[in-house]
Amino acid sequence: MTKLASVEAYAPASMGNVGIGFDIFGMAFQEPGDTVRVEYSDASGVEIVAITGDGGRLPLAPDKNTASVAVAHYLRMIDSLQGVRLWVNKGLPLASGLGSSAASAVAGVFAVNALFGEPLERKALLAACLEGEAIVSGYHADNVGPSLLGGITLITGTAISDIRHLPVPSDLHCVLVTPHVAVETAAARAVLPQNLPLDHIVRQTGQVARFVDALYRDDLAAVVSAMEADLIAEPARAHLMPHLDEARRIAKRAGALGLVISGAGPTLCALCGGRAEADATRHALDALYQESGIGATSRVTCVDREGARIIRSL
């Protein structure tokens, strides 16, 4: 095998929680995603040469960026003293509930592993990705897991054996709408309830079970109905999401089956059974946020089944 000089990897956006599954479910989207290019360096350590697509908001300091921290951990994992240089291109909006910090970490680690000739298999990369994510969001795999592995994932811990793929509904189309407001993950976590009454827990666990059952039966209407039944995060965070109730009502009128908050928000994800319904829903939600003066970025996408991937290597 010829030694590579430059590798660029893509890691997809992802949605933590998936509505009903606070801190246990994740879902990868085909788009948007972050790309990281990696090349060898004569200097030791990890250097970030440039970050594009972030409007100058992200730090170049290698101990402050999730991609470089993750890559540095990867190099320790394989006992390498080789230095590398990173170019990070943010396709993902920051602090939007789409797993931006996770995607950069995953793309960086996936690229450097390919540059080194794939000494580790995909699943073994999780630990390094988690180290990167941890400097921003703590040790949690609900974005790193789906971004690395693709699909819809159940996450019951931080080991690779704690992450399982669940079936992906065949007709599912997603509309991602990111209103132009800031919701910091830390602030969104601060409003969460510290505990829940038993009757709420019974309803929550029942709908979690129904969600998994419906995925296996490919019953998209039941999947989405279960997704919307969350009693943990949405009731606590709804006030942080502008026009949430109206967005849900408008999305359903346009043909969507339902709508949930993506991760900690403010991105909303409308779930549709086909491309036409998704296009109509996107159009209706765009109009809502334009008329309200907030503005929003939107797109139609599907569940990404592949996870991180190499898009260019020289």
Next chain:
Amino acid sequence: MTKLASVEAYAPASMGNVGIGFDIFGMAFQEPGDTVRVEYSDASGVEIVAITGDGGRLPLAPDKNTASVAVAHYLRMIDSLQGVRLWVNKGLPLASGLGSSAASAVAGVFAVNALFGEPLERKALLAACLEGEAIVSGYHADNVGPSLLGGITLITGTAISDIRHLPVPSDLHCVLVTPHVAVETAAARAVLPQNLPLDHIVRQTGQVARFVDALYRDDLAAVVSAMEADLIAEPARAHLMPHLDEARRIAKRAGALGLVISGAGPTLCALCGGRAEADATRHALDALYQESGIGATSRVTCVDREGARIIRSL
């Protein structure tokens, strides 16, 4: 069709909660079960002629017995003024966590519906069974559902559409051990926590999802591991179950994959991957309760996939 004079129905024991699924999962067992015989009466209303197998502990008053209350509701559902007489034979121990009150209600309703020529389909009988169960345990389908319908069920409400069959692991054998101590359902509910901290809820929902996923993958080890991960009922009720920790340890040493409390207890259910392991586990648990001076009734059984059934009609 010749009009029947006498019908006897069998309804199986069942386990609420199934460990991890407090108030949302139920499982029917092939044995033990209750039988109810129904015949026409010249008098109006519902009469209980005799109850056997209960040691004289159950009331004959038709408004106090779950079978007669359920049958009376059934007669109202079909607008019948016909009187009926019931003979109830308890195969199930009372207040043991095996759904005794539910099984009598289900057997009574299933028998009378057959006596009348099956004017209602099986699923339509749920409402009447719930009315019977309600006088003892409140409106809840976690025993009535599996006893009527068989299998492993997810219960998210009291309508028939809120009950779903989940896949049954192909190798699962169950050891039911009922120590000779009384645990009243009301007392067992009184010790339940009023609320749970968020980190416990995340762990509970994660294992609920893992349980359903593992059922679909027929991964019995993961099914049982998830069943045992309950943070709601077992920690609160453990002190009501004599020798619970020791029973679990002994069961696993004898080859069981795990052990949970059946419903509100005191019956314990050890989960095994084959008949030989189940027999050895039963033997070991029998010895434990014999040596401790408590004594216990035990049996090996499997999941009942059929639910209530007619065993004799004339």
